[in-house]
Amino acid sequence: MDWTILIYKTIFLFIILFVTLLVAMYSTYGERKVAAFMQDRRGPNRAGPFGLFQPLADGVKMFMKEEIIPLTANKKLFILGPSIAMTTALLTGVVIPWGATLKIGGREFSMQIADLNIGILYVFAMVSIGVYGIMIGGWASNNKYALYGAIRAASQMISYELAMGMSIVALILTTGSLSLHEIVEQQQGMHWNIFYQPLGFLIFLTCAFAETNRAPFDLPECETELIGGYHTEYSSMKLGFYLFAEYINMFVSSAVIATLYFGGYNMPFIDQLGLSPNTVTLLGTAFFFLKIFGMIFLFMWIRWTLPRFRYDQLMNLGWKGLIPLAIFNIFVTGVYYFFTELT
């Protein structure tokens, strides 16, 4: 075992964890600011300059609140729910290539924790386990609204996972690899996959909204119908975990979208500047984060623009709209590659 690699990976893991939590924390702040700005308000601006300490204040508030476990709830599962939601949300960041390689002292350090050759599928696996956090928590609360939320979450996740998977199949046809690292490397220059798979991107984006339970697909937790849905009975930091997991999911899915469709850490025209490789790598990572923040902003923008779907509309869109569209997309991509490979 190479100890330097092990130590590097451990440190890098903690950095990623820290950055993920930090971004998720400030996404809550960003969300409130964006919402406020779009509604002609100012948003949080009292805690610190421009309200920048608001997430800290919210965190303290969450910790200080009284911890309530309902008497009729299934206690073990009630605690298990938010834990699963948080864990799976954090686990996804492992396979995302945050940057190219750094060269320090003649050694190469990859800015990716694990380059699995099935990277995309790993993301899918984590997303599909993530639904258990919501389902178990909603069921264990022993509350009809929470149960409704849980059931809605389950059926929504399953329905949209299909279309998401199929939009990815078309993407894989163009890339020929499941490894996120290779997919990013193929998109060097301006060969971003969004130009080759615009329809697939739209389907993937819609499904990503649905998978992260964001508006207009936030039916599992809609306040007006289900008084909070699956986290109706939750309080204190358990509620905080659920809310936080949602923001982490948003961050990670933004990162996945940026990786798959927007060239990841690739920056156009960077090679012509004649910078040292390490600078290029760091710039690429910064650019990657810029893309991620752009995607997060898009998530928020959509949320504060569109009203929530009705449940039958949601199911119609998923099963009768997106899935046939995704199959059509696979078909077109397949036919295209079939004929171009022949000649």
Next chain:
Amino acid sequence: MIFLFYMLSAIMIISALLVVFSKNPVNSVIYLIVCFLAMAGHYILLNAQFLAVVHIIVYTGAIMVLFLFVIMLLNLNKAIIPQKSRVTRISAVITGGIFFLVLLAATRQTFEIHARYPFRGDIGLVSEVGNTLFHEFLLPFEMSSVLFISAMVGAIMFGKKDA
């Protein structure tokens, strides 16, 4: 490695037993999920990453969600479960025992198969699985995918009928 193997096996066996013995059906489902995850761990130990992840996506992520979904909707509690008669119980034990014997016999057969196909480290990787599926087993693979597509189209048609 061997320690991991024994740990995963222990988790699998214990959770599998708990699936059978726990009274609450929701708990059973959750133990089954744990069992499946441990099985995915076994796949990873065999360097079959593709199989592991697909196993998680398909079984843990989709099928068990549907199980849990149905069980949550059914709202099973003790009053609903009917008391089985003695004949049913005895016949159930016999059937189960026979099935166990079949499994045991099948497991014994695997030693021969092991000898015929030596273990390759890359057997479970996505490229290997793809090559095998699309060369050796092309026809059955395509047949089953046509079956799946027709099932899906059928499901969508059922949905469209009401609308």
Next chain:
Amino acid sequence: MKLLTTRSKVVSDKKMTFLERIYIPAILKGMYITIRHFFGKKATISYPEQKREFSQVYRGQHVLKRDDQGRERCTACGLCAVACPAEAITMIAAERKPGEEHLYREEKYAAVYEINMLRCIFCGDCEEACPKDAIFLTDRIVASDYKRKPFIYGKDILVEPVDPDKRIDISARQTESVLKFKQDKRFAHNK
């Protein structure tokens, strides 16, 4: 039928065109509207730093005025209490003792004068009714509190301080039209 606004739309159940059915143009249109607001002017006024200007005739917390020599003008006639539509004002009159001439202008004064701020509707009828120019409504805001009791304001809060520098300025509300209105009322009374 006469339309109430220019922006009303007639609802119809017609079949949607393809562009309408894929929703994307509509979504983009909505997103354009929200992003325009994103960079637009904010409606919020950041209160403690930035105060919104009151209307010139804003009616807030009452004040019981003193005259130039620092004597209370109120003579406890009770006209304000009679005029009050919310019955928020109560008072107990007392006779001025010799040696208190520097405190009260008239021979009779209000020993207790209370306004229940939870009942008060800030109509300003008390101010109109007052023949001695003793009670006025000012542009001060009635402070919030946790209990009901503190909302019954006594003379300790209502009467302005003796110190000429700390007198409550009421001139802002006494616009020409207000004064003219009061004058007219006085004449009407004389008729």
